[in-house]
Amino acid sequence: MNPLRKRIGVLGGGQLGRMLLEESARYHVHYAILETSEDCPCYSMANQFIKGSLMDELKIRELAASCDVLTYEIEHVNTEVLIQLEQEGKQIIPSPKILQLIQDKGLQKEFYQKNSIPSGKFFLVNSKEEWAPFIPLLGSDKFVAKTRKGGYDGKGVAILNSQEILSDPSLIPFDEPCVLEEFIACEKELAVIVARDQQGNIVTFPSIEMEFDPIANLVTVLLSPARISAELEQKAEEIARNLVQALNGPGLFAVELFLAKDGEIYVNEVAPRPHNSGHHTIEACYTSQYEQLLRILLNMPLGSTDLVQCAGMVNLLGADDFSGNYYLENLDLVNKIAGVYVHLYGKTESKPKRKMGHVSILAPTYEEVKEKANYVSKVLAFKKD
Numbered sequence: 001m002n003p004l005r006k007r008i009g010v011l012g013g014g015q016l017g018r019m020l021l022e023e024s025a026r027y028h029v030h031y032a033i034l035e036t037s038e039d040c041p042c043y044s045m046a047n048q049f050i051k052g053s054l055m056d057e058l059k060i061r062e063l064a065a066s067c068d069v070l071t072y073e074i075e076h077v078n079t080e081v082l083i084q085l086e087q088e089g090k091q092i093i094p095s096p097k098i099l100q101l102i103q104d105k106g107l108q109k110e111f112y113q114k115n116s117i118p119s120g121k122f123f124l125v126n127s128k129e130e131w132a133p134f135i136p137l138l139g140s141d142k143f144v145a146k147t148r149k150g151g152y153d154g155k156g157v158a159i160l161n162s163q164e165i166l167s168d169p170s171l172i173p174f175d176e177p178c179v180l181e182e183f184i185a186c187e188k189e190l191a192v193i194v195a196r197d198q199q200g201n202i203v204t205f206p207s208i209e210m211e212f213d214p215i216a217n218l219v220t221v222l223l224s225p226a227r228i229s230a231e232l233e234q235k236a237e238e239i240a241r242n243l244v245q246a247l248n249g250p251g252l253f254a255v256e257l258f259l260a261k262d263g264e265i266y267v268n269e270v271a272p273r274p275h276n277s278g279h280h281t282i283e284a285c286y287t288s289q290y291e292q293l294l295r296i297l298l299n300m301p302l303g304s305t306d307l308v309q310c311a312g313m314v315n316l317l318g319a320d321d322f323s324g325n326y327y328l329e330n331l332d333l334v335n336k337i338a339g340v341y342v343h344l345y346g347k348t349e350s351k352p353k354r355k356m357g358h359v360s361i362l363a364p365t366y367e368e369v370k371e372k373a374n375y376v377s378k379v380l381a382f383k384k385d
Contacts, residue, residue, distance in 0.1 A: 003298035004029060009067030011054050012074040013042035015345035015355065016274045020073065021045040023282065023290035029298070034063045041346045057081045064090050069297050071251075073273055075103055076150070093198075093297055094251030094272045101247075102272050105179045106148045112267055115246040118239060119267045120258075121182040124148075128172040134180055135162050142183040147174050159183065184266055190226050190257040191277040192240035195292040198250045198299050203292075204237045205285060205305045208277045213317070213353070219276050221373050222313045223366065224284065228259065236265055243270060252293040254278060276315070280360045283341050284311030309339075312361040312369040314376045316344075318354035325385040326350035328357075333379055339363050340372060350382045 004027055010017050013035030021031055021042060032048035033040075043049055048066060052059030054077040061081070064070055069091045070082070082096035101107050112119040123134040135143060140162065147156035158173045165171055189212065193205040209226035210219050225233065240255040247253070247270075254275030256268040278289035287295075287303025295302055318326075325348075334340055344357040359376050363369045 003300055006030075006068040006298055007032065007066060008294075008297055009034070009063045009070045010042070011060065011063070011070065011072040011077045013040035013046070013049075014073055015041045015347075015357075016073040017042045018045060018345060019279070019282065019343070020274065020290045020293060023288055024294050027294065027298075029294065032063055032066050034059055039348055044346065054078065061085070069093060071273075071293070071297060072099070075099060075152070075272070079103065093249075094247075094253070095249040098247050098249050098251065098272055102270060104148050105146050105151070105269070106177065108269065109179055109181075111246070112243075115243070117243050117246065117267050118265065120184050123180045124177070125180060126177050128169060128175045131172060131180065132166060132169065135166055138162070138180060138182040140183040144181040144183055145172075145174060146179045146181065148177040148179060184258045185261045186258050187261050187263075188226065188228065188259040189268075190228070190236055190259055190265070191222075191275065192236050192255045192257065193275060193278045193281070193289055194240050194244040194253045194255060195289075195296060195302055195305075196244050196250050196253070197296050197302050200250075201302055202241055202244060203302050203305050204240060205278065205281060205289065206307050207233050207236050208280075210277055220315050220317075221377065222277055222280065223369060224280060224307065224311045227366065232259065232263075232265065239265055239267060243267060247272075250296050252289060252296065276355075276358075279343070279358045280311040280313040281305075282343075283360045284308055284362055309362045309364060310366055310369050312363075312373045314359045314361070314373050314380075315355060316357040316359065316380060316382070318350040318352050318356050319382045319384075320352045322384045323351045324349055326356075326382045327385045329381045329383045330379040334359065334376055337372060337375070340376065356382060 007030045009032045011034050013033045018041035030047045033042045033046040034050045050063050064085050071093050079096045079100040086092050106124045109122045145158045189210045191208040196202045206225040208222050208224045211221045213220050244253050254271040258266045274289050281288040339362040341360040361369050361372045
């Protein structure tokens with residue numbers, strides 16, 4: 001089959017799917033989207049739209065029947081149905097077996113351990129009554145608790161004081177299966193995006209340095225390449241490659257890493273899809289993360305991941321003081337700046353800390369990127385309409 005005649009089905013209709021469709025438009029590829037509501041970023045761009053739950057077997061099968069290959073832009077989907085479809089011969093990238101592993105943070109940690117992927121010390125617990133014996137064994141004044149399933153964008157994650165929890169177990173925030181992890185004192189939080197094609201070829205994008213909102217635990221600003229030594233860059237890339245090699249299947253993967261203060265690099269988590277940390281690649285790299293995924297889905301050669309210039313990205317989050325209709329203040333000021341690219345996700349309603357868009361920034365030097373990013377962060381704001 002001519003690869004450009006393939007029909008691609010996407011589970012999820014959020015902004016990641018929207019940017020995949022935007023990047024694919026010049027190839028004139030047919031997309032079908034499954035999402036719970038027409039009020040989603042992908043709706044106006046899809047060739048076919050199926051309204052339904054991402055857990056609904058019948059709706060997923062309806063999507064699969066109309067498409068040659070399936071992918072997903074969110075992890076919270078029905079993997080049991082997808083595994084059945086894969087066994088029946090439907091092509092799904094990445095494999096739902098990989099997704100099923102990644103959906104469970106406990107299985108993720110065990111996978112790293114089994115495959116000699118460096119990651120922090122951890123213990124698995126099923127209820128809050130099981131926490132106490134393991135907290136001292138983590139060996140840190142603070143520790144991280146994550147629900148094994150269902151968490152995203154900082155939800156289902158808590159950084160806790162070891163002594164406080166041991167003294168007062170009522171402060172335990174979760175009563176479900178969790179991962180308890182040692183707290184790694186970080187110099188920087190990094191990400192490496194890895195693409196693996198259907199023949200097993202692997203390419204990586206230049207490392208990404210991330211800054212987070214301390215309350216919402218969302219990426220606010222990123223820089224690429226990360227401000228680390230060539231040796232650390234190579235080490236981060238090697239760890240990310242080894243992880244994706246161990247997953248043993250095609251797809252696009254974002255590997256989140258901790259650069260500890262002692263210089264060691266540890267894997268935090270991996271996402272089997274385009275990632276917030278790679279939005280800048282649309283303008284900053286010869287091949288964006290979204291086009292790379294399209295190439296993988298269509299079984300085309302992987303593209304160059306080289307950076308055109310130093311790059312940054314600012315997330316545009318909904319204002320804290322209102323929900324509802326909005327406008328973006330000072331857009332005209334930002335659009336006057338060379339190397340600044342505004343992306344809005346088409347969401348009809350702003351909500352506190354909701355991802356509403358992003359701004360990619362290109363410049364010859366880190367200093368210029370950072371200066372532009374600071375200005376964008378300062379002046380762009382969502383206001384009640």
